[in-house]
Amino acid sequence: MRRHPEYQYLDLIQHLLDNGDRRIDRTGVGTLSMFGAMMRFDLSDATFPVYTTKRVFWKTAVKEMLWFLTGQTNIQSLLKENVRIWTDWPLDKYRKSTGDMISQDAFESKILSDDGFAATWGDLGPVYGKQWRKWVDSTGKEHDQIATLIHTLKTNPASRRMLFHAWNVGELDQMALNPCHMTYQFYASELSDSSSGDGSVGEGTRGKLSLMVGQRSCDIALGNPFNIAQEAALLHMVAQQVDMTPGQLIWVGGDVHLYLNHLEYAHTILAREPRPFPKLRLARRPESIDQYKIEDFEVTGYDPHASIDAPVAV
Ligand SMILES: Nc1nc(=O)c2c([nH]1)NC[C@@H]1CN(c3ccc(C(=O)N[C@@H](CCC(=O)O)C(=O)O)cc3)CN21
């Protein structure tokens, strides 16, 4: 029998434990690290690769993706959706700038209730959403990379130029964190002749859509389970928008690391056996890629092992 695809994730963790290069990182926590890794997940038959060896809060991960797609960069809109995974960075900045050792709860309440405070302290700078939807070039012109991608998929799906990118070199110093997942490249296969170049495409399903994501830096315990779930959700959404069926999600990691305060996490998860991946159905077909809501994601058959608490390195 074929091994469960989730073993790709568990094997990476085992490899880091056995062979990881021990080093000090930006956060001061320290990691076991390797360079260069790839995982592939087949999304056909509505498969949604949410890891099962721990409970992954996939709704939080998908909400983050929906937030990227709207082009927003302020944590206020995330907090309104009860997503708290980005609070640590603006909170750290606020504490260091003002000396006020406010609690996370109090900081989040203030971001939610005070728009002026949110504008000053809640913005992460020109991170993912900004670059995806409003990349500003040297002449000041804005580029909507997502709209261009969808247009090309509809009119010229055999193109080798279907990608969007977040590593805007000129703006890195204004970002709360440099982009980790950077390149999103799409590939359409099983295209009928009529859709392979001249723009005259017919109705109905026109091919199989795959996505390869290049991630320069990967926190294997906290970041990766979120990233895989949200990238799979993105592929399901884009495929729906362009009338294709989801094919493969290919994930490529650069510096892939296990933080040294996640060793117990690693041993806990490695002792568990994967269960079948859940299925995803999109309940509705919104007008455009930025109009999906979390309620549109109907996930069935998710029966994971228990969640595992792990601290995030800031
Ligand atoms: N060190 C580090 N790892 C990351 O994965 C990461 C960053 N920094 N900085 C930017 C974003 C923020 N991300 C995060 C941050 C926290 C969780 C986290 O704490 N996850 C928990 C709880 C989830 C919840 O509360 O909903 C988990 O069990 O998955 C996940 C991703 C991903 N990115």
Ligand SMILES: O=c1ccn([C@H]2C[C@H](O)[C@@H](COP(=O)(O)O)O2)c(=O)[nH]1
């Ligand atoms: O989507 C994400 C965002 C962040 N990460 C991790 C990878 C690293 O552990 C940190 C970023 O630190 P750098 O020093 O900028 O590399 O966040 C992730 O895994 N996934």
